[in-house]
Amino acid sequence: MLLTLLLGLFVLSLLAPLINTFSRRFSGWLLSVVPFIVFILLAVKIPQVSGGYYSTEEYSWIPELGLIFSLRLDGLSQIFALLVTGIGSLILIYAGYYMRSYDKTSRFFGYLVFFMASMLGLVLAADLLTLFVFWEFTSLSSFLLIGFKHERPEARQAALQALLITGLGGLALLAGFILLYKVYGTFELATIIGNPELLASSPLLLPVMILVLIGAFTKSAIFPFHFWLPGAMQAPSPVSAYLHSATMVKAGIYLLARLNPLMMSSEWWVYSLSLFGVFTMFVGAWMSITQNDLKKVLAYTTVSALGTLVMLIGSSTDFAVNAMLVFLLVHAFYKATLFMMAGNIEKKTGTRMIDEVGGLYRYMPVASAISLLALLSMSGIPPMLGFISKELIYEAGINAPSAAGIILLLGFLSNAFILFASARIALDVFLGKPMFEKQPKEPDISLLTGPAILVIISLLLGLLPGRLTDSLLNPAMIHILPGSEAMKLKLWHGFNDILLLSFLTIVAGVLMYIFKARVTALVSYANLKYFKARFSDGFFGLIDGFMYLTSRKTAIVQHGYHRFYLMTIFVVASVLIALTFYGWKPKAELAQNLQAPTFTVLVFGTLIVVSTITTLLAKSRLVALISIGLTGLGIGLIFIEYSGIDLAITMIMVETMMVVLGTIVVFHLPRYLDFSDLRSRQRDVVIASVFGLLMAFLAFRSFTNPETKISEYFVENSYLLAYGKNVVNVILVDFRALDTLGEITVLLLAAFGIYALLKLKTEPK
Amino acid sequence: MASEIFKIAAVQLRPILLVLSLIVLYRGHNEPGGGFIGGIMAGMGFVLYAMAVGVEKARKSRTIKPVSFMGLGLFFALISGLFAPFSGVGLFMQGVWTEIELPWGSAIKLGTPLLFDAGVYLLVTGMITSIMYAIMEE
Structure with a gap:
């Protein structure tokens, strides 16, 4: 039931814009219906909970990693959950009228209800990671709500400040939770709180405590992180009333209360809470x-x-x-x-x-x-x-x-x-x-x-x-x-x-x-x-300092010379690959596994070598472009020889496209000049040869080493498990689909990058 | 700028390339082909057309923007991975298959890998066209 209540609110946050456009006049009253129902459903559980019966719900999330999404309604959650939904419905009624003079209120209600749902999830979470996810959701919605009047620079600044500080706390909290996991081997709150002795005897007690305190203090605006809260008053009044007085800032309090049984035996915990508390007060x-x-x-x-x-x-x-x-x-x-x-x-x-x-x-x-x-x-x-x-x-x-x-x-x-x-x-x-x-x-x-x-x-x-x-x-x-x-x-x-x-x-x-x-x-x-x-x-001074530092660092690392980027990549890759060759005896393996090339391969190989040399000696871009295309073509032909027809098609198409693309660009470039002197050319030859040789060895090794050879598995199981006869395609879209997903995501980002570079002309400074 | 022969050929080639690319996409699971190759073919079809008639006209002739193609592709690829966990069959990105009986007796197997491949196809098409259009507009 708890999940239903929670999902109900999340769905409402998606529907809120629709409801708001449907009836601007009564949107507040309409929107408050669902939270109010949730409030009632939670309130009727009061006798049960005070009788000691807690409803717990568990859903497997990523079982392979031991991640569980679990919710629990006990006495402490209850008091917060009632506050969140009860005050939440009243705030919605208020906001419905209050926000009428504003623009883009649909968005506002979406954010507000989303916050409500996240906050309810936070107090109902029975598992540290579930709690953490909702915790971040609340920071996020707070950011959006504080910055709602984003035309005003103060609002943007206040929103950023709140986000950075609560975000910092969120990271600390995550680290703390992970340390707790190291101690307990579980993220389940009930188990962790039930055995405070385990943590007390662990050397991780102090780090966990500090991280949790940073998380809770940032969220609840405790000194020295108190300053974001007055800034957050840039938000419209319903937000101040709801997030920044009644609920979100209480999330830290909730966490401290929840974890108090775990750490109260430690003097550090007692002293830091009392000290920071009193001082903030x-x-x-x-x-x-x-x-x-x-x-x-x-x-x-x-x-x-x-x-x-x-x-x-x-x-x-x-x-x-x-x-x-x-x-x-x-x-x-x-x-x-x-x-x-x-x-x-x-x-x-x-x-x-x-x-x-x-x-x-x-x-x-x-x-x-x-x-x-x-x-x-x-x-x-x-x-x-x-x-x-x-x-x-x-x-x-x-x-x-x-x-x-x-x-x-x-x-x-x-x-x-x-x-x-x-x-x-x-x-x-x-x-x-x-x-x-x-x-x-x-x-x-x-x-x-x-x-x-x-x-x-x-x-x-x-x-x-x-x-x-x-x-x-x-x-x-x-x-x-x-x-x-x-x-x-x-x-x-x-x-x-x-x-x-x-x-x-x-x-x-x-x-x-x-x-x-x-x-x-x-x-x-x-x-x-x-x-x-x-x-x-001071906070913004810190941010400015950091920005200055990164811009200096970027100026050094991102020098803007394409040839040096490539050089860095190749040298680093060569060193890393070379490290894996430690203890490898090339002679024996080469003698054992190296086969003489067939006549066709020899022909194509010659094509590759010749066109590579032509590329190097080319006096014009066009010649270089075409001969480099020929190199690719040669490789594609070798793929065909070894019946890698898919690879060959792809290779030939890509190479053709590259040449076409290159010729379009070539006309817009300045005249082809020799920039490099002899010495830098010698250096490049060394780097390129070493890298090429290492790659060749790597390919050879991955083919001969029985431990790393997995192609047979794919060939055997392609049709049995994935109902496909084209092994290459099955690997791409099924066995290794997650990799492909990552690759196409990168492709998309790269495309956006290129698009942006082409479209957005940098303004002259 | 472009010759008449090229113009006419490009205009006629576009639909043919598109149909071919779809065939390549579908047959990819059992025979040479697939989303990536299909995507390049479709993308080149669009680019050829743009080379013949100009980018502006080419852009106007398409209802969906090239950039949206990319987004759509990633979306398809992502949701294809969500079938398995939501239907309880397995993990994210695990394949789910179903067989559809066709009215004339034969049956075709449809699975989420095909949807995934279609996502790759769309993304590659969108990427090639959007980049090439942008370069050609320079």
Whole structure:
């Protein structure tokens, strides 16, 4: 069933353009039907999964290589799969209306649904390679979506940056998975996670861990790779809401959670997750203070949230894992809502700069109410689910196994900064002075449905958190931290130090808001003075440096002299072939196997030799061309003598064509001049003779050596296995079809290359 | 530029070469021939025609572009390899055969290698014509 769901979404991504052209007006609603059905089908499995029954599906992929395509729905996959499809359907409804003013929306919906399918595949994968394939799919669709407004250079740059960074992570991840395969001999996740001892005792533990961390950190925008996420805000708002807050950036989190049981016994794992997590949490929150663009503020708080999630996984206590799962849900709910709202504001007012809008509650009361509730959740104020998650995070911080003090301090500061950001959005954008002469209107119902539903869920879960524990959290927790158990979530924990911390956070945030001007000035001063590093610029500097290096290298290696290319090829090939002749005794074999040539062969051989000499001595191109054609003809005739009729036909045709082609070209070339002096000619003679001799020996050896002689097999089996009497043809199209496929692909590429060279005139510099 | 005799001959030769090339393609499995040779023959047919009447006219006389021939060829070759894994017979690129009864009693064997060869045929045809056209246009 899982495969059907997945394929359903992939098929939908192909059909999406059609559906969009069929009805632009309702495309969002129509498109959201399938993901919603998938969501429902997954949701009805909740009781099964929480009962410990996991549906697993395996399909053989390339059995000869032990590759299996397998899917599994367990507690952890479930929580992510529900997020992907649930939020996905809401986003589609929103995007259907939002994207109406854009061009090429058909393509957009195709990409978006393709992403959804890939993301679902990623969280359902029960096998490392399956996971990896979907992982790359998500990077790819993210690239296409960020660069959707590709007319803008910033969008292209941001898309490229995101692709390169997540692509780098993808490669690291692949290497890590391959190392895991070396340790376990399988790509199957369940087997690998079931035996953490095997990896712990292996010297490959540290390399695997580093590679996996690079993969997860790049994807989830963890410091020092955090900078691509704010750049990705170039994407249209539905994309920011979906990929870059609720789902794709959580792929790294998913992977870390999934592999946590495997590596949590290692101190390195715990420390790196906690350290990078905490630091990212703080940096993200800090950077959000000075931002004025609504989406950038949200992006940086997202970075902070991702850091929090990583830190919580790293703590690996019951509290932390519990907090992580709750925060995952909470964050997806409020952040998707807010991103959608940011899009709405931009659509209705034409700007998304915080200081350019104000008093929106007068014009769009419903939208404002929804946003304010979401902001409450983000600031962690009751009765929203966000409050519970913040309490849990503090609790996890207090109970952290190591460095509780610093985690608590930075957590406290980050929360205060985020509260400040929420306060700014709430008070400056939605409340406050109205700043518009022309009244912006309330967004359309399609633009509000998604946010409204998410906020209501967030509110309901905040009031009645108990239901969440048994159905979703417990089944997921045991996969992150075996043997752990979720706590009963409650809105009210009683008066304790955690409540005090929450209270202090609110006070700090409010104080920051009151002294807003001073805080912002201070932070931007500090940024200017102490944190000058611009990661994004540094990244592009790196790319530029690399480009410079390759262009220098290319200038040396690709010198553009055809004769030197040929010389390089022949010399290298000669050396390699000569190496294989090590220990070969030519005399005995030659004496044994060499036969005297027949009269016909002797005649044709003479033809070949004579025409070769003519070619060498030719004073005009035309003569050289024709005599080289004669050489080929001679070889073709020898093929006939040995009844290689197919080869002969091909050879003669190709040779004829070459001569014809050559004569067409010859007229356009400058006069034939002797460029080479005597010495270079002598050198060429040596290279050519050595290469020719070696090739002759090679042919001779492959014919006489019984181990390498396979022609008899083909002759015997050609008709039996492949129903063909023409052995040459059967080899080409059946026995060695894969080789031929490769060859014709090369042929195609070469043809394109020639075509491009002929058609695209290089512009004079 | 070209002589009248050549012009008339080339125009008449094109269909003949095309039919011949198809025969060569089909018989290739059991007798000398095959996609590569057939492809060269067909390609030369097109090129001869272009030499006689000019590339521009030759291009106009074809509904499918030479470049598309190449793409089509690679596509045929690829899908011929997909029959086996999807029908469960074997691996990628393994041959799948079927026998078709003809109304007059005899039967012909059709297999994916023929489709593959047809792909080679199309690709070679497309390659020769597209390169030669481009060179002749220079």
